[in-house]
Amino acid sequence: MVERSNEQWIAALSQPGNDEYDVALEDLRAILVRGLGYALSDRSNVRDTDLADFAQDAILKILKGLHTFRGESRFTTWAHKIAVRVAFTELRRRRWRDVSLDEMTESKEGDADFIPESLADPSIGPEQEAMQRAILDTLRRLIREELTDKQHQAMQAVLKGMPLGEVARRMDTNRNALYKLLHDARQRLQKRMLDEGLSAQDVMSAFEP
């Protein structure tokens, strides 16, 4: 396999139909399959055909987005990044396809019922437990008061383990937009916690270790 500079990769892949393009495409495919083999080596449910499919889907995205490569890294690093994203997105879709958002958010919208009254930790003293209970009561109330139904639902689902992209898919949005929605939710809660006299230090020390 021939070593290529970033410029050589871009030049070769920008000219479909000529020999250099075909060779570069096959080299890229082989590189991505090899990389995905390592990236997904800890997953027993990934077949060789999956690696080939993920590499092919990644190649389509790479070719479509060639103009977005900024040259701040090696071309192959950029390409591997895209391939890993493609693979994980599909694996998560498969893993979660039979799980509905309702199953992840069984408390009624807005009731913050998923926040318990205490952590039920026998290793902490009564003072720390009282502090934790007070903070959890405040957090439960503030979630009810501050968060939109969508934020409440998304927060619950993500906290219970559904990947961000899968929650986003079920809410007809995208991962980035959902991250920003949850960021807004956290900012609102943080502001209210601070307004109620609970500093970050107070809150975090109450829940350590």
Add this chain to the structure above:
Amino acid sequence: MLKNIIRKIFPDRQKETNKLEAQKLKWLVRAVMTTRPDEIGCEECFQELDRFVEIQLAGKDAAEAMPLVQDHLDRCRVCKEEFEALMVALRALA
């Protein structure tokens, strides 16, 4: 189907299993209290990730060089998972 039957027979049990476990609750509390106004989203993190990993692979402190990317990876489980897999691949291929 079975879950619906269990829910009807044991409504309180369903309520209890709906509660967050301690570790996730601690994570939520920390996530709320350390929220920054300048956080970047998944898309921006993804845009910067190839540069971030190469800094890391060169043995330099990528977290110091690109603190907002590191901050996002500390908060976002899915981005972190992809970052770690990418590092595994690039280290193996080096």
